[in-house]
Amino acid sequence: MVQLTNRQLCHATRKDGQPCQAPALSDGFCFGHSPALAEKARQARLRGGQNKAQAVRLRRLIPPRLAPIFDRLEQVLDELHSGKLDPRIGSSMATVAAAMCRLLAVGELEERVRSLEESSKNAKR
Numbered sequence: 001m002v003q004l005t006n007r008q009l010c011h012a013t014r015k016d017g018q019p020c021q022a023p024a025l026s027d028g029f030c031f032g033h034s035p036a037l038a039e040k041a042r043q044a045r046l047r048g049g050q051n052k053a054q055a056v057r058l059r060r061l062i063p064p065r066l067a068p069i070f071d072r073l074e075q076v077l078d079e080l081h082s083g084k085l086d087p088r089i090g091s092s093m094a095t096v097a098a099a100m101c102r103l104l105a106v107g108e109l110e111e112r113v114r115s116l117e118e119s120s121k122n123a124k125r
C-alpha cells in the first residue's frame, strides 16, 4: 500500500529536466511518478470499459456549460505536473476559471428565479 507522506517531495525528474515538486508517497514518488501506482493504472486501463463508464458518470455531474472549462483545467493539471506549464500561468487560469464559474452560477440562479416568478404569475391567473 502506497501512502501520502506529506513531507518529502517526489524523487522523479520531470520531462523538462527539473525535479518533480509534487508531494511524495511512501515509495518516494508522487501519484504521477510512482511505479507502484503506474502498475495499478496499467491494470485499470486493461479493465478499460468499466473505467470509461465511471468517467461518463462523472462527466454527467458537470453542467454542460462548464464542461469545456473542466476539460481545459484537467489539461492544465497534466501540464503543470509534467512541467510543461508555468505554475503562475496555471494559477492565473484557475483564478479566471473560478470567476467564470461564479458568473455562470449567478446567471443560472437568475434564470431559476425568473422561471419561478413566471410560474407564480401564471398560477395567480
Ligand SMILES: [Zn+2]
Pocket (backbone or CB within 6 Å): 010, 011, 012, 020, 021, 022, 029, 030, 031, 032, 033
Ligand atoms: Zn513526481
